[in-house]
Amino acid sequence: MSGILYGVGVGSGDPELLTLKSVRILREADIIALPAETAGDSIAYQIAVQAVPEIAEKEQLGLSFPMIKEKEQLKTIWEKNAEQLRKKLIAGKKIAFPVLGDPCIYSTFSYVERLLRKQGFRTEYINGIPSFCAASAALGMPLVQGNEPLHILPGRIDYERKPEGTLVLMKAAKQLKEMKAALAAWNMEGYLLERCGLEGERAYTMEELPESADYLSLIIGKERKNKENT
Amino acid sequence: MSGILYGVGVGSGDPELLTLKSVRILREADIIALPAETAGDSIAYQIAVQAVPEIAEKEQLGLSFPMIKEKEQLKTIWEKNAEQLRKKLIAGKKIAFPVLGDPCIYSTFSYVERLLRKQGFRTEYINGIPSFCAASAALGMPLVQGNEPLHILPGRIDYERKPEGTLVLMKAAKQLKEMKAALAAWNMEGYLLERCGLEGERAYTMEELPESADYLSLIIGKERKNKENT
Numbered sequence: 001m002s003g004i005l006y007g008v009g010v011g012s013g014d015p016e017l018l019t020l021k022s023v024r025i026l027r028e029a030d031i032i033a034l035p036a037e038t039a040g041d042s043i044a045y046q047i048a049v050q051a052v053p054e055i056a057e058k059e060q061l062g063l064s065f066p067m068i069k070e071k072e073q074l075k076t077i078w079e080k081n082a083e084q085l086r087k088k089l090i091a092g093k094k095i096a097f098p099v100l101g102d103p104c105i106y107s108t109f110s111y112v113e114r115l116l117r118k119q120g121f122r123t124e125y126i127n128g129i130p131s132f133c134a135a136s137a138a139l140g141m142p143l144v145q146g147n148e149p150l151h152i153l154p155g156r157i158d159y160e161r162k163p164e165g166t167l168v169l170m171k172a173a174k175q176l177k178e179m180k181a182a183l184a185a186w187n188m189e190g191y192l193l194e195r196c197g198l199e200g201e202r203a204y205t206m207e208e209l210p211e212s213a214d215y216l217s218l219i220i221g222k223e224r225k226n227k228e229n230t
Numbered sequence: 231m232s233g234i235l236y237g238v239g240v241g242s243g244d245p246e247l248l249t250l251k252s253v254r255i256l257r258e259a260d261i262i263a264l265p266a267e268t269a270g271d272s273i274a275y276q277i278a279v280q281a282v283p284e285i286a287e288k289e290q291l292g293l294s295f296p297m298i299k300e301k302e303q304l305k306t307i308w309e310k311n312a313e314q315l316r317k318k319l320i321a322g323k324k325i326a327f328p329v330l331g332d333p334c335i336y337s338t339f340s341y342v343e344r345l346l347r348k349q350g351f352r353t354e355y356i357n358g359i360p361s362f363c364a365a366s367a368a369l370g371m372p373l374v375q376g377n378e379p380l381h382i383l384p385g386r387i388d389y390e391r392k393p394e395g396t397l398v399l400m401k402a403a404k405q406l407k408e409m410k411a412a413l414a415a416w417n418m419e420g421y422l423l424e425r426c427g428l429e430g431e432r433a434y435t436m437e438e439l440p441e442s443a444d445y446l447s448l449i450i451g452k453e454r455k456n457k458e459n460t
Contacts, residue, residue: 011249011357014251015250016249016250016251016254017249017250017251017357018249018250019241019246019247019248019249019250019359020245020246020247020248020249020250020253020281021244021246021247023250024246051250102359102363103367103372104363104366104367104371104372104373104374105363105372105373105374105380106374106375106376107372107375110371110372110375111375113372114372117370123370124367124370125366125367125370125371125372126367127241127247127359127363127364127367128359129249129332129357129358129359130360130363133332133334133335133357133360134357136334136355137333137334137354137355137356137357140347140353140354140355141334141355142333142334142335142337142340142343142344142355143334143335144334144335144336144382144384145336145337145340145341146336146384147384147385147386148384149381149382149383149384149386150335150381150382151379151380151381151382152374152379152380152381152382153379154374154376154377154378154379155377156377156379
């Protein structure tokens with residue numbers, strides 16, 4: 001059992017957002033796991049290969065993560081993917097699994113990693129820039145300052161309760177209207193970031209909100225500040 | 231007004247966590263702003279110079295950010311620092327200001343950046359790996375999966391209310407006992423990360439918690455999972 005599986009964060013789109021460590025791990029890997037059937041279908045791979053073109057020459061292992069919500073089916077899928085990775089790990093291979101954003105935050109990688117680690121295999125998380133940090137930089141403003149809390153919400157949100165500080169709604173495309181209304185009711189500023197760092201990137205204020213948005217969208221809601229206090 | 235000020239995220243300690251973009255911006259800069267009187271006093275600079283040694287040969291501009299809480303005094307300090315940066319920007323200089331973690335998240339940089347942007351100067355946020363991501367990777371586990379919310383709390387915490395999902399308490403050294411008791415009451419797992427990525431890095435479970443911890447400490451609290459569900 002001398003192989004190792006790395007979840008390699010590649011950031012949100014700009015290949016320059018890869019860390020030096022992600023670049024090194026991709027270079028050193030024997031196998032690139034594709035979080036999709038083919039390289040063309042994986043956004044994470046497409047970002048990684050721009051930063052480290054030589055990964056195109058490496059052995060590739062296509063995994064399959066269909067969009068399924070049923071728990072037992074999901075477990076079967078993770079186990080099937082883990083089985084494919086396990087064979088390569090037993091053969092002593094170094095596997096790099098490119099992940100959008102950071103592998104510690106809402107990554108598909110973490111499910112197969114948990115399974116393999118429990119079985120005694122070596123795994124490692126290699127950080128990447130989370131999408132909400134990249135979005136904040138694209139807007140040219142801080143996400144949080146001083147003692148403001150930061151809440152990252154992956155699709156669900158309690159509209160009954162105004163959050164303190166800054167909130168980020170991930171996968172925001174399905175809740176554009178609800179969020180617009182809530183942010184207005186809470187007197188918060190809001191921004192929609194669509195395809196941050198990717199082709200077709202766009203930023204909108206809540207006032208300019210379109211009718212629909214890309215799947216890779218997030219909304220940042222911020223408390224309005226007294227103009228004097230920055 | 232052709233100069234530009236960059237807040238350059240350098241991650242939490244490991245120089246390999248700098249992004250390719252942070253490395254490029256540091257290399258191209260005319261001036262390195264030190265978020266401390268001298269280079270030796272700035273942890274961010276010490277990380278940056280390991281990744282990009284040539285910055286030691288560049289012009290350095292020492293800024294001063296004393297630990298003060300009084301609002302009017304703080305504004306005077308930011309304005310004084312902004313004034314120093316402004317002179318260089320008017321002279322057309324590219325200034326890189328190294329920042330621990332990510333400049334969008336609780337950075338001192340953001341206060342001077344806000345002032346200068348309002349005055350019409352060009353500023354840019356260059357992302358870095360946030361400390362809580364680096365801590366999660368050091369623990370070898372995800373911060374959040376699926377539909378779990380993530381709450382980043384910069385020192386204040388509402389002990390009356392169990393948070394949903396994962397919480398990260400920044401600057402946790404002052405609240406070790408309170409957090410230990412709260413996480414136990416909420417039946418959550420907890421981890422203390424001290425000096426993540428720096429010399430003297432240590433990780434503790436809540437059961438092993440020391441009496442005191444370094445200023446650069448954070449606590450991660452996570453919901454316990456059904457063992458079957460990863």
